[in-house]
Amino acid sequence: DTEVTQTPKHLVMGMTNKKSLKCEQHMGHRAMYWYKQKAKKPPELMFVYSYEKLSINESVPSRFSPECPNSSLLNLHLHALQPEDSALYLCASSQLRTSGRHEQYFGPGTRLTVT
């Protein structure tokens, strides 16, 4: 099973709202990721979690707040977003780098629109 699930599929929020994106995997992976993809652009890394600890933050604004409650779940909390934050938000998971396998498995994404 190589499935990563994400909810919701679509989200529309105002600039003063607080919302959360959720991601779940049951592949036993201990590394999880958040990416952002704008139209006609490649995915860009935002955050990396290894063993439920934040290991990489790609200088993401603090209005995005990640959380990893356990090894299967990853959340992205959103607050006071700007219209330019509208994008497809992708979650991914992988084995740890020590395994020698570096492929990441992606969920279907959450299409976020900030109004």
Next chain:
Amino acid sequence: DQQVKQNSPSLSVQEGRISILNCDYTNSMFDYFLWYKKYPAEGPTFLISISSIKDKNEDGRFTVFLNKSAKHLSLHIVPSQPGDSAVYFCAVYNTDKLIFGTGTRLQVFP
């Protein structure tokens, strides 16, 4: 500065023929490379990978070739099928990160 480049934004191939997608990278220290396929409104799907100790890796209709001296990799799809129509991204692995190229839109026509 784009570390991974796919210079062809689009490619059109007849069904049954070979599709060749190309990718160039700038850093000779990169040692693991991947290809992903992406349909609209879906996440990228992993296709095939190759480490720098090899120059070729094959999986069914998909073969990835790596030319380390040229810092170039390519994905061959043989035979191409209409269901292969999608955007293809190459990616390099760099210390827990994947750095993606800009993508090539492949269209396979009957």
